[in-house]
Amino acid sequence: MFGQRIFIVTYRNLWLIVLLVTVFLALPFTAFAQEDAHSPAARIQRLIEEGFNQGTINVVDELFAENYIVHPSEGNREAFKESAIALRGMFPDIHAQADQIVSQANWASFHFTLTGTFANAYVTSQGSLPPTNQFTTIDMNVFLRYDDQGKVVEEWDYIDNYGFLTQIGVIESMSIGYTPTYSTSKGDTLAKRADVLTDTADDIALNNKALVQHIFDDIINMHNLSSTEAIFAPDFTYHGVTGSTSLSAWKSLLDGMFNAMPDLQITPEIMIAEGNLVSVRYLLRGTFMNPLVTPDGSTVTPNARYIELPGSMVIRFDESGKVVETHEIFDNLSLLTQLGIFSW
Numbered sequence: 001m002f003g004q005r006i007f008i009v010t011y012r013n014l015w016l017i018v019l020l021v022t023v024f025l026a027l028p029f030t031a032f033a034q035e036d037a038h039s040p041a042a043r044i045q046r047l048i049e050e051g052f053n054q055g056t057i058n059v060v061d062e063l064f065a066e067n068y069i070v071h072p073s074e075g076n077r078e079a080f081k082e083s084a085i086a087l088r089g090m091f092p093d094i095h096a097q098a099d100q101i102v103s104q105a106n107w108a109s110f111h112f113t114l115t116g117t118f119a120n121a122y123v124t125s126q127g128s129l130p131p132t133n134q135f136t137t138i139d140m141n142v143f144l145r146y147d148d149q150g151k152v153v154e155e156w157d158y159i160d161n162y163g164f165l166t167q168i169g170v171i172e173s174m175s176i177g178y179t180p181t182y183s184t185s186k187g188d189t190l191a192k193r194a195d196v197l198t199d200t201a202d203d204i205a206l207n208n209k210a211l212v213q214h215i216f217d218d219i220i221n222m223h224n225l226s227s228t229e230a231i232f233a234p235d236f237t238y239h240g241v242t243g244s245t246s247l248s249a250w251k252s253l254l255d256g257m258f259n260a261m262p263d264l265q266i267t268p269e270i271m272i273a274e275g276n277l278v279s280v281r282y283l284l285r286g287t288f289m290n291p292l293v294t295p296d297g298s299t300v301t302p303n304a305r306y307i308e309l310p311g312s313m314v315i316r317f318d319e320s321g322k323v324v325e326t327h328e329i330f331d332n333l334s335l336l337t338q339l340g341i342f343s344w
Helices: 002-024 040-053 059-063 077-090 161-167 203-220 225-231 247-260 332-339
Strands: 064-071 095-104 107-117 122-124 127-129 135-146 152-159 232-240 243-246 265-274 277-287 306-317 323-330
Touching: 040 059, 059 064, 059 077, 064 077, 077 122, 095 265, 095 277, 095 306, 107 265, 107 306, 135 161, 135 277, 135 306, 135 323, 152 306, 152 323, 161 332, 203 225, 203 265, 203 277, 203 306, 225 232, 225 247, 232 247, 243 247, 306 332, 323 332
Parallel strands: 064 152, 232 323
Antiparallel strands: 095 107, 107 135, 122 127, 135 152, 232 243, 265 277, 277 306, 306 323
């Protein structure tokens, strides 16, 4: 019982690591590129150099709003600073690469890959984890909101906790036939439309957002996969929490989920568009009512549980205006647990 309590507390604090990494590695956003030294991009550059590279943790007080909060951990600036110290010790060789950066108005999002070796113990006031010397690779999608002074005021993080925790040795990896690599839905047309931000100066971005909304409303939620060839490029690649797949394989996986959860639907909560990229935050809902056939042919027995899963994706269009690539991140640990495939 004592060990279980320590484990849970430690797991919760791992979200603070995620918080730290995502903000530290928010590279300059194009919407702020021409701003002065006090722009959000310049402030983030200072956070990376002073807070991360030099360890001047108090720079957070200057660059983050006093009411800063990160979701889903609901951490604040003080929690961030504590995690900064722990992270610098935990991953001494930490490195990250941000790509697919999208910015619009006071919003920004990006996909990045984090690598590092868990060489030293992770220590906070809530507990500690012993090092495993495991080289770790983590993918994440991040959404940031800035206030009028260019300070980070709110953040949303999307990470596959199953992959993260298995790599650093908190939980053991298991062999599972079902490898979820997507979060999509069918059912009635969305009752709640996405909060689509407008930018009249960029017709391409507007058109891409409209097409993404069409994919959610009329293809996925209406289960009309027959029209995907007209919208998705032949060489479309889907990147999910367990790997990458082609358009035909992705459609097959969708059919399996549609059958397993007949009421499955996805609600886009916000879209950010710039150039040929559209970044989306969403909420997936559905009830696991029918057997789920896995890619290896095995079957997962339904448990009639209602499933709710937040997630995110970055969608890239090619020069012809077709969807050519998608990166999707959600908490696979939560999904596997809700489906009854994994328990801990």
